[in-house]
Structures are given as structure tokens and as C-alpha cells.
Amino acid sequence: MPRPEQKTISLTIDGREVAAIENSMLVDAAKAGDVEIPYFCYEPKLGEPVGACRMCLVEIEGIPKLQTSCSTPVKDGMVVHTQTDRVKGAQNAIVEFLLINHPLDCPVCDKGGECPLQDITFGWGLGRSRMLEPKRHFVKPLALSPLVAIDRERCILCYRCVRFSQEISEDYQLIFTERGAHTFVGTHDGHPYSAPFSGNIIELCPVGALTSQPYRFRARPWDIEGAGGICTLCPSQCNVTFTVRDEKVLRVLSRDSLGNPAVDDGWLCDKGRFGYQAIHVDERITRPLVRDGGELRPVSWERALETAAGLAKHTGRTAALAGGQATNEEAFLIQRLLREGLASHDLDCRFSESVSLELARALAAPALQATVPDLEFAHTVLLIGAEPLDDAPILDLRIRKGVRRQGVQLAIASARPSALDPNAAISVRYPPGGEAAFLADLENALAGESDSAPDANVAALARQLTEGGEDIVIVWSERLASAALPTLLRIAERLKLAERDGAGLLELPSGSNGRGLREAGFLPNAGPGYGDPVQAGRGTAEIAAAAKAGDVTALYLLQVDPQRELPDRAAWDAAMHHASLIVAHASVLTEGLKEHATVVFPAESYAEKDGTVVHPDGRLQRLRTAIAHPGEIRAGWQVIAEISRRAGLDQGVLTGPMAFRQLCDAVPFYADLTLEQIAGHGLRWPETDAASKLPAGAGAEAVSGSDLERLASPPAVFDSSQQGLRLGTYRSIWAAPEVELSPALHFTIAEQLVELAPADAERLGIDNGAEITVAQNGTRLSARAAVRSGVPNGTAFMADGIASDSANALTERVVEVSPQ
Amino acid sequence: MSPQSVPRFDHGSRVPGWDDAVDLTKPPATVPDPALTPVSDELRAGIEAAMAKYPDRHSAAIPALHLAQQEHGYCSPEAITEVAAVMRLTPAYLTSVATFYDMFEMERKPKNDVYVCTNISCSLRGGDEFYAAMLAAADGGTDVNVRSFECLGACDIAPMASVNGEFVGPLTTEDAGQIVADLAAGRPVLEHKQLRYRRCADPGVESAAGEEPQ
Amino acid sequence: MKILFDRIDEPGLNTLPVYEARGGYKALRQALTMEPADVVDQISKSGLRGRGGAGFPAGRKSSFLPKGDMSKYLVCNADESEPGTFKDRELMQKSPHMLIEGIVIACWGAGISHAFIYIRGEYQLQADILEAAIAEAVQAGYIGEDILGSGFSLSLVLHRGAGAYICGEETGLLDSLEGKRGNPRLKPPFPAVEGLYAGPTLINNVETLATMPHIITMGGEEYAKLGVENSAGTKLVSVSGDVQRPGNYEIELGTSSRELIFDLAGGTFPGREVLLWFPGGSSSPVLTKDDLDLPYDFDAMAKAGTMLGSGAIIVVDDSHHPLEVALKLAKFYSHESCGKCVPCREGTNWTYKMLQRIETGEATPMDLDIMASVQEQIIGNCLCVLGDAMAMPVGSIVEKFRAELEAEIEAARARHDAGSLEHVIPVGVADEHAGPIPVH
Numbered sequence A: 001m002p003r004p005e006q007k008t009i010s011l012t013i014d015g016r017e018v019a020a021i022e023n024s025m026l027v028d029a030a031k032a033g034d035v036e037i038p039y040f041c042y043e044p045k046l047g048e049p050v051g052a053c054r055m056c057l058v059e060i061e062g063i064p065k066l067q068t069s070c071s072t073p074v075k076d077g078m079v080v081h082t083q084t085d086r087v088k089g090a091q092n093a094i095v096e097f098l099l100i101n102h103p104l105d106c107p108v109c110d111k112g113g114e115c116p117l118q119d120i121t122f123g124w125g126l127g128r129s130r131m132l133e134p135k136r137h138f139v140k141p142l143a144l145s146p147l148v149a150i151d152r153e154r155c156i157l158c159y160r161c162v163r164f165s166q167e168i169s170e171d172y173q174l175i176f177t178e179r180g181a182h183t184f185v186g187t188h189d190g191h192p193y194s195a196p197f198s199g200n201i202i203e204l205c206p207v208g209a210l211t212s213q214p215y216r217f218r219a220r221p222w223d224i225e226g227a228g229g230i231c232t233l234c235p236s237q238c239n240v241t242f243t244v245r246d247e248k249v250l251r252v253l254s255r256d257s258l259g260n261p262a263v264d265d266g267w268l269c270d271k272g273r274f275g276y277q278a279i280h281v282d283e284r285i286t287r288p289l290v291r292d293g294g295e296l297r298p299v300s301w302e303r304a305l306e307t308a309a310g311l312a313k314h315t316g317r318t319a320a321l322a323g324g325q326a327t328n329e330e331a332f333l334i335q336r337l338l339r340e341g342l343a344s345h346d347l348d349c350r351f352s353e354s355v356s357l358e359l360a361r362a363l364a365a366p367a368l369q370a371t372v373p374d375l376e377f378a379h380t381v382l383l384i385g386a387e388p389l390d391d392a393p394i395l396d397l398r399i400r401k402g403v404r405r406q407g408v409q410l411a412i413a414s415a416r417p418s419a420l421d422p423n424a425a426i427s428v429r430y431p432p433g434g435e436a437a438f439l440a441d442l443e444n445a446l447a448g449e450s451d452s453a454p455d456a457n458v459a460a461l462a463r464q465l466t467e468g469g470e471d472i473v474i475v476w477s478e479r480l481a482s483a484a485l486p487t488l489l490r491i492a493e494r495l496k497l498a499e500r501d502g503a504g505l506l507e508l509p510s511g512s513n514g515r516g517l518r519e520a521g522f523l524p525n526a527g528p529g530y531g532d533p534v535q536a537g538r539g540t541a542e543i544a545a546a547a548k549a550g551d552v553t554a555l556y557l558l559q560v561d562p563q564r565e566l567p568d569r570a571a572w573d574a575a576m577h578h579a580s581l582i583v584a585h586a587s588v589l590t591e592g593l594k595e596h597a598t599v600v601f602p603a604e605s606y607a608e609k610d611g612t613v614v615h616p617d618g619r620l621q622r623l624r625t626a627i628a629h630p631g632e633i634r635a636g637w638q639v640i641a642e643i644s645r646r647a648g649l650d651q652g653v654l655t656g657p658m659a660f661r662q663l664c665d666a667v668p669f670y671a672d673l674t675l676e677q678i679a680g681h682g683l684r685w686p687e688t689d690a691a692s693k694l695p696a697g698a699g700a701e702a703v704s705g706s707d708l709e710r711l712a713s714p715p716a717v718f719d720s721s722q723q724g725l726r727l728g729t730y731r732s733i734w735a736a737p738e739v740e741l742s743p744a745l746h747f748t749i750a751e752q753l754v755e756l757a758p759a760d761a762e763r764l765g766i767d768n769g770a771e772i773t774v775a776q777n778g779t780r781l782s783a784r785a786a787v788r789s790g791v792p793n794g795t796a797f798m799a800d801g802i803a804s805d806s807a808n809a810l811t812e813r814v815v816e817v818s819p820q
Numbered sequence B: 001m002s003p004q005s006v007p008r009f010d011h012g013s014r015v016p017g018w019d020d021a022v023d024l025t026k027p028p029a030t031v032p033d034p035a036l037t038p039v040s041d042e043l044r045a046g047i048e049a050a051m052a053k054y055p056d057r058h059s060a061a062i063p064a065l066h067l068a069q070q071e072h073g074y075c076s077p078e079a080i081t082e083v084a085a086v087m088r089l090t091p092a093y094l095t096s097v098a099t100f101y102d103m104f105e106m107e108r109k110p111k112n113d114v115y116v117c118t119n120i121s122c123s124l125r126g127g128d129e130f131y132a133a134m135l136a137a138a139d140g141g142t143d144v145n146v147r148s149f150e151c152l153g154a155c156d157i158a159p160m161a162s163v164n165g166e167f168v169g170p171l172t173t174e175d176a177g178q179i180v181a182d183l184a185a186g187r188p189v190l191e192h193k194q195l196r197y198r199r200c201a202d203p204g205v206e207s208a209a210g211e212e213p214q
Numbered sequence C: 001m002k003i004l005f006d007r008i009d010e011p012g013l014n015t016l017p018v019y020e021a022r023g024g025y026k027a028l029r030q031a032l033t034m035e036p037a038d039v040v041d042q043i044s045k046s047g048l049r050g051r052g053g054a055g056f057p058a059g060r061k062s063s064f065l066p067k068g069d070m071s072k073y074l075v076c077n078a079d080e081s082e083p084g085t086f087k088d089r090e091l092m093q094k095s096p097h098m099l100i101e102g103i104v105i106a107c108w109g110a111g112i113s114h115a116f117i118y119i120r121g122e123y124q125l126q127a128d129i130l131e132a133a134i135a136e137a138v139q140a141g142y143i144g145e146d147i148l149g150s151g152f153s154l155s156l157v158l159h160r161g162a163g164a165y166i167c168g169e170e171t172g173l174l175d176s177l178e179g180k181r182g183n184p185r186l187k188p189p190f191p192a193v194e195g196l197y198a199g200p201t202l203i204n205n206v207e208t209l210a211t212m213p214h215i216i217t218m219g220g221e222e223y224a225k226l227g228v229e230n231s232a233g234t235k236l237v238s239v240s241g242d243v244q245r246p247g248n249y250e251i252e253l254g255t256s257s258r259e260l261i262f263d264l265a266g267g268t269f270p271g272r273e274v275l276l277w278f279p280g281g282s283s284s285p286v287l288t289k290d291d292l293d294l295p296y297d298f299d300a301m302a303k304a305g306t307m308l309g310s311g312a313i314i315v316v317d318d319s320h321h322p323l324e325v326a327l328k329l330a331k332f333y334s335h336e337s338c339g340k341c342v343p344c345r346e347g348t349n350w351t352y353k354m355l356q357r358i359e360t361g362e363a364t365p366m367d368l369d370i371m372a373s374v375q376e377q378i379i380g381n382c383l384c385v386l387g388d389a390m391a392m393p394v395g396s397i398v399e400k401f402r403a404e405l406e407a408e409i410e411a412a413r414a415r416h417d418a419g420s421l422e423h424v425i426p427v428g429v430a431d432e433h434a435g436p437i438p439v440h
């Protein structure tokens, strides 16, 4: 869809010429012209103005009544007065009205010092109160949710929080109840307001009515500093500001009120907003550990580094894995260590099946990459196997925005029902693991053989894609079977996604920096920048096998615990058991490491790192050190460089920026980048000239052959007479160690919920919420049943990536579900 | 004078839940899953019929709440959850709507509604006195829900009240007891004072005889 | 001259046969033979002004709707919640088909294919009668597909409200009809451009629409001859309060108020005098006995600093104190304020509390000045005019009856010997602590 055009006009405010964008709201135009008009309810992020607080009244020549500048689009030649007695009178009155029922408890209010109501009362208020009546007083503060406290005395009913719940996250749980002066913010029948984005209302509240339970009374505005950073708890990589007091992160806010439109639009999910607590927990490792007498014990850096340097003895037999929170630099240095120093080529950061280099290059082609804003202005957004809410939460909000405000047509193809289904024009369900077959059907349908489409939805989807407008964005998940990718690529070619700016593919990697790690060359079959590798090596699955077989004897684990995060838990248990040296960088001891690691280096948190990461749409963003390293923690790049030196490879990096420089020299399409450029809002490399240096992938047809061989035969149609259920897995937004470690988020910790169709639940005699057992050749997991209408019959969906009873213990496609 | 003793929620408005915290043991109230929310056939049919009348199903919210209130006696959390399940909305959406309107009751209430108008025209003619009398008359009785209401649009029979929707007036304080009695006996309430039989006051409408109540 | 009330008590008039027998739906047949533009033109010529309160010329409003075949809507405003107003009630109860016929005509004129009647939930009898009448009209083919073979189609849905004065305000009504809380909307966009379901919407009062058939029958010019300049036609006036024969009266606009209140409505009770009166519902600034000879029409009322409003006269005699009236007003409007915008929500509430303090002897004459300035700051600064609807009459009472109010302040203080005001000085804040949050 064409982006809105912007025409500049000029108007007069308080006698001064002001240039502004036509039809932008007067209050914004004034701000741009250095005239401040006070307001409460206006918040462009929330969409259309509501004009409720009346604080922004101004005089406009030619209009008898005062007008709300928050809702008045500017026109050329408009003449506006914001300083007349009439306006001042109204402003005084509004402040006076607001204070009638607002307790003046600023000295004990958590918002004090950063409170719009305080500032506006000071700036535009009467300065004295004419009100004698006692103010209303209520019990306060009260819990609105485990994360948010509400103080109803202070609420000025500005609509911000409820509009967020109703029009942005669309969970519609937070409401106004009652009417008039009795109106108050609440929920249905005392249910808590817990939803994945609920924390945003804290930032939206212009008074101290909604406060953060974890942050309340931890600091005063004059105690704290703000430090810009990137949240790397998921691939959305939202731009944040860390509230820092005494080298501790006490709060995470969106970077600035309007946020980074290219990334997060100024919103955060609750994992990102409250997960910072994991930075300062006791479980955090702050000293190097070495296994000694079967136990991991704190040791000196010297000893830890020496132990790690033992990698030298495993030349040719070392393998490495990198997890999502690692920076490009860290990954880059480790792949150098392995390839150049240890003559080992087994390294991977893709934990599902590997993808051929040709295909990977083709899928990464700059012209084919969609951007985040494209989601908002596309004609059609198609999700394939991706659940934004879990995979990259903030994109869920962006997609809702596009559908709600721009009329984007949303289509969803997935095995599991999606949180976005109610917003979708078309939802197609395929059996778990059936994406390759589905895409094949879709391709046929697109090729005009739509009658051959087994499913009317597929035909409808094909029609939407061919007739619904050219700007199509396909959002797909790294978890798609790689056998499906060649078809995906052919579909992209057929739809000419590469030829249009507003169209393209957007992959949601499983790891926060999944894209960056690959571009840094952390792949078995690709060097930095998708160059040909010195020598091809083993991928994740093969590494596990090789380790078990003794062909791989040392493992280097960069912020990943295979037992916790990778498929086939058993295989990894065996692999780590057999490996004689395991070097890990980790911030906490997860099970696998506790049991098997030889040496563990304390990893930096995202608030401590200095380095770069890559957003799924190719935007390089910079992590900056916001707080000092706790305990003895050292920078990751520094530790890796030191290990390399002791293992015989001098990488010649003495500072973080030097590592970045090396990376840019090694990755051709980063050639144009400098840290200065990517500071602030980051920079998309696909938009730089150097983008052309990405080795071209072979056309879809060429790559197809090789991969199509491995096309997993689509699962047979399910016969419900059979006892078992087809297994599908999902990774919840809450399935992350940071969530388990953050006290505030404990209530969200994902237990194993098995989603069942009502019919199956009935057949198996299982009630919603009942304790059940899931079994598969020998392995038994205990779980709780969640009966859901949307779940297709004969299917069970289970969570992986969770601490206990994770689905990654299961390897087969069918499970037995029974009451406990 | 302590803040608590300040009259804040008088004049007929329901006492709101300002002071209520949420119950953290409850799950968030999302759109109820139809598979887990039983709804009576009449209610479901009624709501679906209502939704069919409008270009946008949301318009059926008020009709649906009327139906649910009839069936459940008041807009109980369950009633609202059932409507939400049929209308595919969150219960909160409907709670927000229900609490805005005076005719939806959020607390369990007696069966019969007596809305006494205490707005200007009625109070000029003794509406407040009648309200007091009505409260007294209904006191002890369990099935009469007496509420003071704003202008009900029948100032020509001031002071007046709406008894289960039937407008009666002009009322005297004696009528209060009669209303309770009629309700108890299940007969038409104050039939000779029912608005439905009242002739137009305008002498100019040379009207044929309107039927009289017997 | 009776137009709307002509033989209004005729038995069975609420049924189709009787209504047809006296020529009902002839106007519709006639209108359907005319060009839509001519229908609107007749309405404009008739000089009919909205009967709901704002008095906006009906023809002009209808002409604001964009032409072309997008979905357009008509909403008949039958919320009638303005205190003192009960004219629409009698009309709908006794002659529902007159309203329905008017609606169909108005829709034909403006090219509208979906119509709604938003009736206040308390009007159960009237709603039942309308529902039956609509069913009859559908049966007879006056509503539905291809009406009377004209090719024109219209759906008409009766929507019952649930008790909220604000839903009479046209945009609050629209939100309510869309199934939301009845909060008024920002204007612009105006309903004629973006109203119900974001489509162009024509909103008219019951009486306004019920007049349409008669305009078609009489012809615009003829109708315009009734009444006086700028106030054409007849008007249903609800007279209530301290009068001997309260009720609805149909008069030609321009009739003297005294005639209306005394000759028709029987005037005050023996030995009583008019203290003050509302000419146009409780929202209109009050008049006194000196104003009784004003002609009852839009301009005369405007000139007297008040308004004709919904055409509802409330008479208050000298057995009552102005404070009583002000209190009722403030109580009503603070109860009915939707709460969306600050000046209305807080202003009405504060005004009510200030008036209560006079009653409890806790006020000083200074409070009257504060009250007056508060009213000034409400007027014109709210999202809709509900706030003004309290501020104007209360302001006028404070202004016109200042002496009485000051006397009452003193009297009440004497009664409660509330010498000191200590106990109404704002109390300290409840202290807050960082302790655990109390939950259920």
C-alpha cells in the first residue's frame, strides 16, 4: 500500500510562522514550532485522539469555541493563539477540575518528579485551590495484576490505559466501569489484568495511578540515569532505556515515547519490560567456574582460561554452538577460533534442520527482505508457521496495527491456532509438520491449478495473494521444515516479492540474534557473510551424533544449553556426557551445564554487553554498556580472544570496536558500516550499497532439487480411531530462563500445557485443566490439559524450551495422552 | 469529618468497586471458549437473533445484556461470561457496557423493579416523599427493588414510578403500600393510575372515547 | 390547529387499519412518486426545525448527507430523557405509524436504506407498540424490499436503550447503538459525514420525523405558514411541574407562554405564583414570572437568553426555593455525565457538592462566586453540551436568585450553627507505604 504523503504547510501560532506537515495534529505542529501545549489524553501511539481531558484547548481564529489542539488537523494559514486569557482561563480550570479528586500525595507518589500532572499543574495551573470539599479517598494501592499496582484516587480517567488494552494489544481486559465521576479503571469480576503487553499501561499513565510493582519505591527520578540499549530477550530487539541506579538496572522503558518506528513503535512486551530482573539475581554466575571433583567451583580467571585453552588439544575435534543472545562479534571470534585455530568446522546456530548454502543465500537476498514497517502497509501479510506473539511479540502489535488502521489483509497458515486468528481474513490449518505439503498445495493453487487445492481456504488464500494487491509480506519461522523452504522461495519468486519495496520475506529466527550469528559465519556450511566455508562441517544434529560417537570430543557452548533449548534432549544428554571438554559462556547454570560443563565463563547480560546484533529485517543495532559488569565478569569478546591466544591463535582484538571492524572486513555486505552509523536507531544493511556483495543464491529452481529429495512425506491424514495424537510443539513467549529468574514474572512461568481439541478431550475422558500424562516410547511427561476449541481434532500441542517436562524430550510425531 | 463520612455515592447510583483489588488467583478473563461455556438454548438463540439484526454484531450488546439479565435475574459475572461466549467478546467488554447503563444491575436484586422518579417535575409534586414511602413500604418485603430514578419521561403524571416497566401516577404516599400489595397478589399494579389509559391533556384533540380501565 | 395530535386518542390508532383508514401512508405513496431531492426540498421549504433540542433546520441537515450509494443510516432519536420532556412518548404510544411513515419518507429523501429507532429502555410500553407497528408496516410492504413497487428498499430496527440520558446526545447515541458505552464522540467528523458504523448518518428526533408526512401532504409552503418567522409549524409542548393540568399540548409556535402555561395547562395552584420556569427542558436557562408573556418560539427564547430546547416547560411555584431546583439539576447532570471529559465530569460533581454545602450550612457567599465561575468554565469547554446543559440553568439560577441563595446560606448556617468551617477544610492524604500490595 502506498505510504501516506506528507505536504508541508505553514500556520501562525502566537504570532509566529510555524511550518508543519499538513493535517498533523495542531498540538504536534506547535511542539515542532517550539510552542508547548499541555495535554493528558493525547497519545499518537494510541491512534485517533479522544479529546477527553480538554487540557489542550486553544483559540483558533474563525472558530467561536476553544478547540482541542490534539484533534485539530493543521491547515495552511491557520491562526492559533495559545496564550490568550481565554485559553489560560480554560487551562487553569481544567487543572483545577483534575485536582478536585486527585490526592496531593506527590511526596509519597512513585510518579513524583516524572509526572505530567505535576508538571502541568506547575506550568498551567492556578497555583491555589478553591475547593473546600474533602477529596475522595480509596484503599490504595491495590493490585491490578502481579505486575501493576493501581491507585484509583490518582486516576484522571484519561483513557490511555484502557485504549491500549482495547485498541493496541486488543486483549480488551482493561476497562472503564461505571459512569461519570464514578467511572474507574478495572477488569471483569476481579480478574487480574494479565496479558503479554500489560506493562505498557504503566508508561502510558500520566499520573501515579498505574505503577510497576517491581519498581515502586526503588528510586526517585533524581537517583537514576537512563541508558539506551537493546532488549535481546527475543528477536524483536526492541529499543529500550535502562533505568540505572548504582550500577543496577531497576526498570526498562521504551527508548523514547514514540519508540523506534522501524522496530518497536514504542511498545514493549512484559518479558522485555520485567525480564531485566534476571540481571541481578543470586543465581547469576559472576565468577568463572571449573569442574573440580565432579562439582563446578568458582576459580581464578587464570585457571579457567587455562582450562579452556585445553581446546588446543582437541584440534579437528571441537564443535561449537551459539545461542540467540550472543553478539555478532562473539560469534565471529569463536568461528575464527574454531576454523583458523582449531581446524574444526563443526559449528551451528540453527537448531532445526540445516539449510543448504545456496538456499540460505537466496532467502537472504537483500531485495527479498521485508521491513517491520512493511507489515503495517502491506496489502497482505501472510504468516507461515509463525506465531508473532511467541516468536517476536512486538510484531504481533505491529500486525494488529496494520489490520486495524491500514486495512491490511492478514492470512495465517499454521498448525496451531494463532492469537491473531480473530484479526485474520483467512486462517488455514495444516497438520503439525505439514508445512512443506501445504506450501506445495499453495504453489499449485497459485499456478492456477487452484481446483487442485484440497482445501477451499488454500484456494481463497491463493486468490488473496494473486488478486489482493502486490505488496505482500510473508512472515515465516525458522522452525519451518527446511524441506518447505524451496517452495517458499518459488512462491516468493512467483509473487515477485523481490521486485517491490513494500513486499518481501521476513524470517523470525528462533534466537534473538539468529540472523546476526548466521551472517557472522556461525554455520556449518557458510563462512562470514554467507561466503563459501574453508571446509563444510557438521550441523547441530550431526554434532550431537558425532559427540556421542567420539568424533567430536570438545564442545564450545556460547550462551546455549543444548539440553534445554535444542530438539532431542536425550541425544544431547548423551553427547555432553561423552564430550571430554565443554567450554561454556552462560549467565546461569541450567541443568545441562550444571551436569556436564567443564568450564563456565560468566556471560554478560544485554545491559552489560558492548557489541552488535542484527534484527530479523537486517537492521544492525548496537548494544552499549549500561551498567558495570557485576562481580568478576569480563566482556565476552575479550574472554574469547584470550582463550584463542592461549590456544594458539592471536585474533588481534584489543577492544570491542576492533572486533566489530574485523567482522565488517570479513562480511562483505557490512563493508559500509561504522558503529557511529548504527548507533541510535540502527541501520539496515540491505539498504546499503554493499548489500550487493551478498553472494547471489542460485534461483529457486536450482536449489530445489537437492532439498526436495529430503522432502519429508507429509504426515498421513490422521485416523482418529488410533489412540495417539499427532504432536505439534510451540515455544511460549514465557519459555525463557530470564522469565524463570525474574521474581516479577514467576506467575507466568510456562508449565507444560497440552492443548487438546474438545472432541479428543471428551474421547480420552480428560477435563480442561486436568493433570495428564504424555507418553512416547518410554518417555513420560506430566502435564496439564488445556481444552481449546480451535485445536484441530487428533492433534496435541505441547510447549518446548521450558524448564521441566519440555516437549524436546519427545522425538516422534505421535504421542499417547492419558488422564493421570 | 472523616473523608469516609463524606456523602459521595448517594442519589441512586450504585456503589462502585473503587476499593476492590483483583483476585490474583483468578486467570485473566479472555474471550470465553464456547466449548467450555454452557449457555441455555433460549439465551443463545436470542443473542444470535439480535446479532443478526445489525451490520455489526457488537450492536447486539445491550439487547443481549437485557436477555441475560432476564434469564439470570441480574448481570451476574456468569451471565456476562455467557453473553461474551456467544458474542465472541471479552467479558470485560460487556461489563464495561453494562455498568454504564442504569437499567443493568450488577448485584443480585429482588424480582420486581420499582423505579421512582425523583427528578425535578416529580419532586416538585412530592416525588421524594413518595420515594421515602415506597422504601418504607417495600422494607422487609424481599421481592421489591426500589430505586430512585432520573426523569422517566412521564412528568404529566408526577409524581410517578415505573413498576416493572408499567408507568403509574400521579402517586400519593398511600399508593406505595398498594403497589407492594398488587405485586404480591400478582395483579396489575394501580391499574386506574396506569399511564397507558391516560387521555391526551390537550383539549383541542376532539377525541373519541379512549377505552377506560374496568 | 392540531397536526400531530389530531384525534390522537382515537381508539386503535396505534394499529395499521385505523391509521390507514384516516389516510395514513398516503403521504408516503405521494413521496415515493416525487424525486428524493424534491422531498428534501419540501422539508427545507417547510422551515421545520429539529424538535430534539438543537433546533437545527431539518431540511438542511438531510441535505448534508453525501449523495451516491454507500450505506447511509437514519437514526430516530427516541431517547427522550430531557427532564420535563414526554411528548415523543405520547406520540409513539398513540400514533406509532405516523413516526414510521415519517422515517420512510425521510429515508427516501436522503437515499438511506438502513434505519434505526433508538428508544430509551424505560419506555417499554411504547417500544412494544412500536415493534408491533413495525411488524404491521413490514407486512403491508411499507418497509422492506421494493417498497410499494418503488424499487426503494429500507430496513427498520427498533433498538432499546438501557437508561442513560447521554444516549440522547446524537454521537453518544451512535456509540451506544454500536454496542459501546454511550460516550459522545469528538466532532468533527459530524454524523452526516461519518456516523453510525462510520457511514453517513441522519439523526432526527421523533417529533421531527413524525412531522414529515404532514409536510408532504400539506406541501412545504403551506406548513411554513404555520407559526412565526424562523419557527414554522406546530410544536408539541410538555408542560409539567407546579401546574394544574400537566400534559402535552400542541400549539402553533409563537403562541404566548402565558396562554400555554395558564390557559392550557391550568396555571399554578390557587394562591401560588410562578417562581421560575424552564422553557425548553431542564437544560434551558430559567426564566421568571416577568417573562411569562414571551411568545413561545425559537427566536424569542434565544433573545431572552434561554432556548426552546426540547419544548418542555417546567413550572416551579413559590412554595419552592431556587436552591432545591439547582440541587436537583446538579444532581441529575452529575449522575448523567458520561465521565469522558474533565470539565463536565468534575464540574457537575463539584457544583453538586457546593450546592450541598449550602444546604448543610457549610457555605459562604463566596461559594456563589466560585460556583458562577465554575459554570463559566464548563460552558463551551466540554466534549458535548451536557456540561453546558447543567452550567447554563444553574448559572442562570445563581445569577437571577443570588439574593435568595445568600439568604439561604445564612439561614442554613444558623440552622446548623456551623460557625467554623474547619471540618470542610481538605483532609490530609491517606499515607502510602512500600509494603506488599493488599489483594483480595
Ligand SMILES: Cc1cc2nc3c(=O)[nH]c(=O)nc-3n(C[C@H](O)[C@H](O)[C@H](O)COP(=O)(O)O)c2cc1C
Binding pocket: C049, C050, C051, C052, C053, C054, C055, C056, C058, C061, C077, C078, C079, C080, C081, C082, C165, C166, C167, C168, C169, C170, C171, C203, C204, C205, C206, C208, C209, C384, C385, C386, C389
Ligand atoms: C445531553 C443531550 C441530551 C439530548 N437528549 C435528546 C433526546 O433525549 N431526544 C432527542 O431527540 N434529542 C436529544 N438531544 C439532541 C440531539 O443531540 C440531536 O440534536 C437531536 O436528536 C437531533 O434531532 P433533531 O434535529 O430532529 O432535533 C440531546 C442533546 C444533548 C446534548
Ligand code: SF4
Binding pocket: A154, A155, A156, A157, A158, A159, A160, A161, A162, A185, A204, A205, A206, A207, A209, A210
Ligand atoms: S489509570 Fe492512568 S492512564 Fe488510565 S485512565 Fe487513569 S490516569 Fe489515565
Ligand code: FES
Binding pocket: A038, A039, A040, A041, A042, A050, A051, A052, A053, A054, A055, A056, A057, A068, A069, A070, A071
Ligand atoms: S489532549 Fe486534547 S483533549 Fe486531551
